[in-house]
Amino acid sequence: MLMTAPEPPASSAGPTGGARDPRLEVTYGVRVAAWWSVCFVAIVVGVAVLIRLLNSISLVTITVAVAVMITALLEPAVRALTRIGVPRALAGIGVFVVGIAVLGLSMWFVVSQVTDAAGDIQTQLDQAADDIKNWLITGPLELSEHDVDEYTTSLGDTISDNRSSLVSGFLRTATSAIGVISGSVFCLFATLFLMLDDGSIWRWFVRIFPPHTREHAHEGGVAAWRTLVVYMRSLVLLAALNALAMVPVMMIADMPLVVPMAVLLFLGSLVPLIGVLVAGVIVCLIAFVANGVTTAIVMAVALILIVQLFGNLLNPIILGKFVNIHPLAILVTVTAGTLLAGIFGAFVAVPLVAVINNVVHAVRTHHATIAPAPTGATAGTLDEEA
Numbered sequence: 001m002l003m004t005a006p007e008p009p010a011s012s013a014g015p016t017g018g019a020r021d022p023r024l025e026v027t028y029g030v031r032v033a034a035w036w037s038v039c040f041v042a043i044v045v046g047v048a049v050l051i052r053l054l055n056s057i058s059l060v061t062i063t064v065a066v067a068v069m070i071t072a073l074l075e076p077a078v079r080a081l082t083r084i085g086v087p088r089a090l091a092g093i094g095v096f097v098v099g100i101a102v103l104g105l106s107m108w109f110v111v112s113q114v115t116d117a118a119g120d121i122q123t124q125l126d127q128a129a130d131d132i133k134n135w136l137i138t139g140p141l142e143l144s145e146h147d148v149d150e151y152t153t154s155l156g157d158t159i160s161d162n163r164s165s166l167v168s169g170f171l172r173t174a175t176s177a178i179g180v181i182s183g184s185v186f187c188l189f190a191t192l193f194l195m196l197d198d199g200s201i202w203r204w205f206v207r208i209f210p211p212h213t214r215e216h217a218h219e220g221g222v223a224a225w226r227t228l229v230v231y232m233r234s235l236v237l238l239a240a241l242n243a244l245a246m247v248p249v250m251m252i253a254d255m256p257l258v259v260p261m262a263v264l265l266f267l268g269s270l271v272p273l274i275g276v277l278v279a280g281v282i283v284c285l286i287a288f289v290a291n292g293v294t295t296a297i298v299m300a301v302a303l304i305l306i307v308q309l310f311g312n313l314l315n316p317i318i319l320g321k322f323v324n325i326h327p328l329a330i331l332v333t334v335t336a337g338t339l340l341a342g343i344f345g346a347f348v349a350v351p352l353v354a355v356i357n358n359v360v361h362a363v364r365t366h367h368a369t370i371a372p373a374p375t376g377a378t379a380g381t382l383d384e385e386a
Helices: 028-056 058-083 088-116 118-138 145-161 163-196 200-206 211-252 258-269 274-291 293-319 327-369 377-385
Strands: none
Touching: 028 058, 058 088, 058 163, 058 211, 058 327, 088 163, 200 211, 211 258, 211 274, 211 293, 211 327, 258 274, 274 293, 274 327
């Protein structure tokens, strides 16, 4: 039966003939829309304040978020070791040391490769500059050599005139580098503590909630952690597959810096859609500088085919139903995350939306399946488990 609001009386004047109540002149639909608007504005303001607060302590926010995501990637290995009898502390420390060692060796290898090939890249860039200059003179634009030299001189003068701003930008970069170093150290310690934790941090967090909501919070946390673990595992696996599949293509095309370019594709694939697009553009530019337009086109086509193949065939198999987000929603989410928090926002936007979606679904399902219980029963159960 469809419920409707009672109609206001025909005349709302008081018994003494007073003024009509203006609230009764507003229709039911307008009142509902007004309340929805108030709630929506309150939610937007709350989210804006939260984002501003997290941005004011960005060093803590970023390092803790990255530590949680690294822990989600490494924790299954810790759980597998504890399952075969290895103590939790020993398993956590061992996996942490191995993971950091692999990451450090990978970074050292990439930096050494780039350093060794720096001379060749500089030579190729100079050759590319000469080719572009010749194209401007002999190509469709048919510029004179004097005009090309003048434009080149003007560009050099512009760089010279803005040297002070470039130096100040370098100083800002140096200051940011200090923040990156301190944040990296903080992230390492946070990751180690999270991997050594046996769930006490989460149990403490659940006890913050009111007693009658603790079981819902616990179920939501389980769903969130499961989603994050599956997402990180699939993200790293697909990024590695994209990079490894491009290695033979780049080797056949005789491109320089094959290994650093593969690592760049791996890192770019960690940011859905936008990251792999940026990394692919850089790879195509290197291919254009080194081997010409044809090689750049081949690289672009191969990268598109590989990303689409793995994304459409393997991604649903790896993720299953844990992270079921439409590609358009991913694009909107990554774009919004980039606008709000830059590269970090683009990196965490998709897992954040996936976690929120699965948490809401898990809490609703749990609320619909549990039987009504006396107040305090849930709290007592969780307190006993803690």
